[in-house]
Amino acid sequence: MEDPAARLAVLGAGVMGVSITTLALGQGVPVLLVETDPQKRAGARARIDHELRTAQLMGARPDVPQGHLTISDSLVEAHDVDAVIEAVTEDAELKSKALADAAAATGAGTALVTNTSSIPVDELASRLPHPERLVGVHFMNPSYLIRTVEVIRGARTGEQTVEAVGRVLAALDRRPVFVGDGPGFVTSRVLHRMINDAARVVQEGRATAEDVDTLMQDCLGHRTGPLRTADLIGLDNLVDSLWVLHRRTGDEGCRPCDLLLQKVRDGEHGRKNGRGFYTYPGAVA
Amino acid sequence: MSESTTERRFVAEDVETELKQFLEKSTKTSWESDTDLFADGGVSSMFAMELVVHIERSFGLAIEGPDLRIDNFRTVNDMTALVLRLTGSDAGE
Numbered sequence: 285m286e287d288p289a290a291r292l293a294v295l296g297a298g299v300m301g302v303s304i305t306t307l308a309l310g311q312g313v314p315v316l317l318v319e320t321d322p323q324k325r326a327g328a329r330a331r332i333d334h335e336l337r338t339a340q341l342m343g344a345r346p347d348v349p350q351g352h353l354t355i356s357d358s359l360v361e362a363h364d365v366d367a368v369i370e371a372v373t374e375d376a377e378l379k380s381k382a383l384a385d386a387a388a389a390t391g392a393g394t395a396l397v398t399n400t401s402s403i404p405v406d407e408l409a410s411r412l413p414h415p416e417r418l419v420g421v422h423f424m425n426p427s428y429l430i431r432t433v434e435v436i437r438g439a440r441t442g443e444q445t446v447e448a449v450g451r452v453l454a455a456l457d458r459r460p461v462f463v464g465d466g467p468g469f470v471t472s473r474v475l476h477r478m479i480n481d482a483a484r485v486v487q488e489g490r491a492t493a494e495d496v497d498t499l500m501q502d503c504l505g506h507r508t509g510p511l512r513t514a515d516l517i518g519l520d521n522l523v524d525s526l527w528v529l530h531r532r533t534g535d536e537g538c539r540p541c542d543l544l545l546q547k548v549r550d551g552e553h554g555r556k557n558g559r560g561f562y563t564y565p566g567a568v569a
Numbered sequence: 570m571s572e573s574t575t576e577r578r579f580v581a582e583d584v585e586t587e588l589k590q591f592l593e594k595s596t597k598t599s600w601e602s603d604t605d606l607f608a609d610g611g612v613s614s615m616f617a618m619e620l621v622v623h624i625e626r627s628f629g630l631a632i633e634g635p636d637l638r639i640d641n642f643r644t645v646n647d648m649t650a651l652v653l654r655l656t657g658s659d660a661g662e
Contacts, residue, residue: 338618340637429614494597508613516615555615564619565595 290455293318293362293390294369295382297328297355299425299518299556300399301371305353306335307427311456312348316362317355328355339428346457359389367395367452369421374524376403380411387412395448397421401472401521402528405438405465416442419449421460422469425516435460436469467532468525475513476525477537480544482510486561487543493561511561515554519547577629578658584628584649591623592645602645617642628652 290313294305297319308315309332317332319325332353339345354361362368368386372378379400386396396418398408409415420436433453437446453460463470482496491499497509506513514522523545529538547553547560554560585602592600596612606612620642621632630652632641641651653659 334618337621337637338615341617341621341639341642342614343639426615512613565623 290366290452291364292316292367292369292452293359293365293386294371295319295359295386296370296372297321297324297331298371298373299521300423300427302328302331302335303425303427304369304371304399304423306332306339307423307456307458309351309353310336310339310345310428312346312351313455314351315353316359316365317353318357318359318362319355320357322357325355325357329353335426335428338426342429344428359386362386362389362394363391365390365394366448367397369397369399371399374401374403374521374528376407376528379403379408383408383412383418387414387417392417393444393448395419395445395452397449397452399423402468402476402525404467404532405436406440409438409440415440417445419445420465420469421449421453422471423458424471431457431459433458433460434469434471435462436465437462438465468529472525473529475510476522476529477535479510479514479517479522480526480537480539480541483514483543483561484541486511487541514544515560515562515564518554518556519544519560520553523548577656579628579652579656580658581649581653584652585645587627588624588645588648591620591627595619600645602649604645605643607639607643614639620648624648624652628656630655 292308292313293316294301295318297317301317305315305317317328319328368390370379370382370386372382379398383396383398398405398418398420399422400420401422405418405420409418412418418438419441422434422436424430467473468476485491485496486493493511497511500506501509523540526538526540529535552559555564558564589600600606607614617639624630625632636651641647
């Protein structure tokens with residue numbers, strides 16, 4: 285029987301790779317998760333199980349059998365997947381290398397998807413032999429709780445790729461909003477700069493992180509507050525994205541503030557390791 | 570399905586006290602037993618799973634299947650009822 289569901293490969297078992305994998309498995313879509321770091325690979329299944337439980341707790345899992353998870357250190361088994369979703373570190377060199385490997389390991393019918401939060405899609409596409417195969421899909425975290433995704437069509441993204449990714453997003457029950465290409469697209473361009481300013485206010489001693497978030501939530505309707513959101517993104521990832529934005533736009537508001545840099549130096553990376561602007565006693569390290 | 574991994578039994582007051590202490594420490598707010606934690610911008614949905622893990626560790630439980638749903642964790646009363654049921658503490662002597 286032909287498998288009607290999409291089949292995915294996800295590159296990288298960091299916060300976003302695990303979150304996207306959880307989303308897919310919960311929707312019954314099989315996933316090949318590729319991670320080259322043995323330590324991250326060893327811990328990936330437990331982290332995904334934990335997030336699948338979170339999805340169930342929050343009523344974000346449909347009543348379908350869970351997709352099959354394969355964890356590997358290579359893309360050897362990825363040749364027939366519908367899409368490869370790249371979710372490696374927010375670094376253009378690393379992402380380009382991962383996407384080039386994915387292009388070589390898969391056929392022309394496999395869509396290549398970058399989950400970059402900030403790097404222009406066409407910049408990444410320029411390093412590929414077939415730039416028309418690449419499209420950007422910016423999943424939010426947690427991917428299984430936030431149904432809307434930002435889809436970035438680069439200048440050279442092909443129609444076939446857009447159609448393929450549309451089918452994948454339908455299988456994942458996500459709602460795409462198509463936007464133009466450029467540093468940070470829409471969400472990161474707006475949000476990351478705001479988070480940087482929120483952190484700067486704390487750095488200047490004008491308010492605590494709790495007070496900043498409370499004001500943004502209760503007065504301005506921000507769902508979680510910018511600094512709780514920062515912890516969820518991961519402060520190290522946030523700093524990487526801010527540098528991407530700063531270097532490509534020249535906007536000084538995007539230069540990571542000292543408090544963010546200090547927290548990253550101190551190993552306070554946010555929810556994923558239990559400490560950021562807040563502490564998370566129940567976090568899975 | 571959920572199961573108890575211990576033979577321990579609990580009384581409602583002790584469970585409530587433990588849960589309220591954890592909530593107060595985590596959220597820096599004190600909570601009434603019947604207040605919906607997730608309503609009106611109370612605690613975040615991401616905190617819910619921390620609550621589940623804390624209850625499992627504190628009371629020697631594995632909360633699975635249909636028990637793993639947010640309605641069982643909305644109030645201290647809901648959580649207490651769940652702990653008592655899953656540990657058999659609500660059965661008559």
